[in-house]
Amino acid sequence: MTVATTTFHVRYAETDAMGIVHHAAYIVWFEEGRSHFMRQINFPYSQVERMGYYFTVVEVKARYHQPARYDELIRVETRIGELRSRGLTFVYHVRRAADNALLVEGFSKHVCIRHDGQVQRIPPELWERLRPHVMSS
Amino acid sequence: MTVATTTFHVRYAETDAMGIVHHAAYIVWFEEGRSHFMRQINFPYSQVERMGYYFTVVEVKARYHQPARYDELIRVETRIGELRSRGLTFVYHVRRAADNALLVEGFSKHVCIRHDGQVQRIPPELWERLRPHVMSS
Amino acid sequence: MTVATTTFHVRYAETDAMGIVHHAAYIVWFEEGRSHFMRQINFPYSQVERMGYYFTVVEVKARYHQPARYDELIRVETRIGELRSRGLTFVYHVRRAADNALLVEGFSKHVCIRHDGQVQRIPPELWERLRPHVMSS
Amino acid sequence: MTVATTTFHVRYAETDAMGIVHHAAYIVWFEEGRSHFMRQINFPYSQVERMGYYFTVVEVKARYHQPARYDELIRVETRIGELRSRGLTFVYHVRRAADNALLVEGFSKHVCIRHDGQVQRIPPELWERLRPHVMSS
Numbered sequence: 001m002t003v004a005t006t007t008f009h010v011r012y013a014e015t016d017a018m019g020i021v022h023h024a025a026y027i028v029w030f031e032e033g034r035s036h037f038m039r040q041i042n043f044p045y046s047q048v049e050r051m052g053y054y055f056t057v058v059e060v061k062a063r064y065h066q067p068a069r070y071d072e073l074i075r076v077e078t079r080i081g082e083l084r085s086r087g088l089t090f091v092y093h094v095r096r097a098a099d100n101a102l103l104v105e106g107f108s109k110h111v112c113i114r115h116d117g118q119v120q121r122i123p124p125e126l127w128e129r130l131r132p133h134v135m136s137s
Numbered sequence: 138m139t140v141a142t143t144t145f146h147v148r149y150a151e152t153d154a155m156g157i158v159h160h161a162a163y164i165v166w167f168e169e170g171r172s173h174f175m176r177q178i179n180f181p182y183s184q185v186e187r188m189g190y191y192f193t194v195v196e197v198k199a200r201y202h203q204p205a206r207y208d209e210l211i212r213v214e215t216r217i218g219e220l221r222s223r224g225l226t227f228v229y230h231v232r233r234a235a236d237n238a239l240l241v242e243g244f245s246k247h248v249c250i251r252h253d254g255q256v257q258r259i260p261p262e263l264w265e266r267l268r269p270h271v272m273s274s
Numbered sequence: 275m276t277v278a279t280t281t282f283h284v285r286y287a288e289t290d291a292m293g294i295v296h297h298a299a300y301i302v303w304f305e306e307g308r309s310h311f312m313r314q315i316n317f318p319y320s321q322v323e324r325m326g327y328y329f330t331v332v333e334v335k336a337r338y339h340q341p342a343r344y345d346e347l348i349r350v351e352t353r354i355g356e357l358r359s360r361g362l363t364f365v366y367h368v369r370r371a372a373d374n375a376l377l378v379e380g381f382s383k384h385v386c387i388r389h390d391g392q393v394q395r396i397p398p399e400l401w402e403r404l405r406p407h408v409m410s411s
Numbered sequence: 412m413t414v415a416t417t418t419f420h421v422r423y424a425e426t427d428a429m430g431i432v433h434h435a436a437y438i439v440w441f442e443e444g445r446s447h448f449m450r451q452i453n454f455p456y457s458q459v460e461r462m463g464y465y466f467t468v469v470e471v472k473a474r475y476h477q478p479a480r481y482d483e484l485i486r487v488e489t490r491i492g493e494l495r496s497r498g499l500t501f502v503y504h505v506r507r508a509a510d511n512a513l514l515v516e517g518f519s520k521h522v523c524i525r526h527d528g529q530v531q532r533i534p535p536e537l538w539e540r541l542r543p544h545v546m547s548s
Contacts, residue, residue, distance in 0.1 A: 008145065016287065017289035017293045017460075058475050060473050061472040063468065064470065069183075071181055123441075149427060153427060154430045155330070187289075206428075207428055283447075319481075343454055375536050
């Protein structure tokens, strides 16, 4: 697996007065995309936290192509864009499931920290689990 | 079908600094519960809106029993509690899927309006679709 | 002071596809109302948490009268409805500042707990600070 | 005025299980920053919409330096980074008011559209109002 794909319906609360999904909702969907990625490699992020580590967000970017609307079935495709000793980047493509149209694309950069905020190496057992899924360039 | 059941994972964005799901997130889950209910009876709420009607919320109540946590699989059970000519009440039970524990229960009362805010009778084709699913008392 | 009043503008993200404020946003505004209340009595809730206590939410209710819209100035009035040894109830009135119209009213019930979830008495120094502000019946 | 500055307290709902403000909340704060900017130049965005125009979001980026926490007073500084005939870019600096620390910086790119999604020139009366506030390079 290089791409983890999760689907869900647009919630009404995620829409705004333009009648479309609010742009901040996609940032939450990105996060759900990487949560799903971690579940798919059998290393759920909740387990990362139980080990005392966090993937804190240091950067996020999104480009908006087409709007999603209430009740549409959405597909979020999540990949690892880059894996380094102390951090990683997830890359996202949000599509409308009905016609596969690309709605939004983006990425999030993360640094591995302990709860005190100190930057750490990604623990080896996790790093080994992530490595096979890095996109080949 | 009297109960529509939908499942999803807790999103990280739905947690708060207590380490548990924020209490307002359940109100959004209630809404997703009734969206799912409408999809299950083949009358999605997006179709209600395309017909020019809205089920505006006039009251909502929630009782919180146990907290949900990030990544847990959640099950929302949605029923119609009451169906009247100009409105209806949905009843919700939010459970942790792993052990079926009741986390939160609540209801939302809705009135059928047109976009101008005028109260309307629920259109007959929708009312007939809803009626068989009303909880027997 | 019996009533703590806070004002803010409706954020675009708080609206939904009906063109009005989403009903779950008011639950967040209630919370901001009680945060403001606690700041006004010089016992901010952040201090309560630093002491190791939480006012966990056990019940919330809202009745919706009129919708708020993007950019409107909102006023939230927060009172203590009931104060008991191990919990309290906040009561809220959300108004449109321009004409004082009542938009939404509601309450939230809280129980005082420690982080392990054990119910506790409200610590005396906090209880004494809250008591003068309880609504007389 | 080149910089519009707005302040508010961190809401509890904006925190997450790491005990800090969730990264998507800053995207909403950016939006509140530009809402405030538009109010400051006496051309509130609600008026833009009443004229039939929207500044749809085509790109957003945020870099996270330090976390905000519940109840902290936040200051959002908003500038126009670029103004073009059919769109504009807002630039944001989110600071902790207590010590002026830079927490998050970012930008959002917008295109002017009508409700049908057609790209439009920014209407002249608005463009003239915006132009004096563009950052000099």
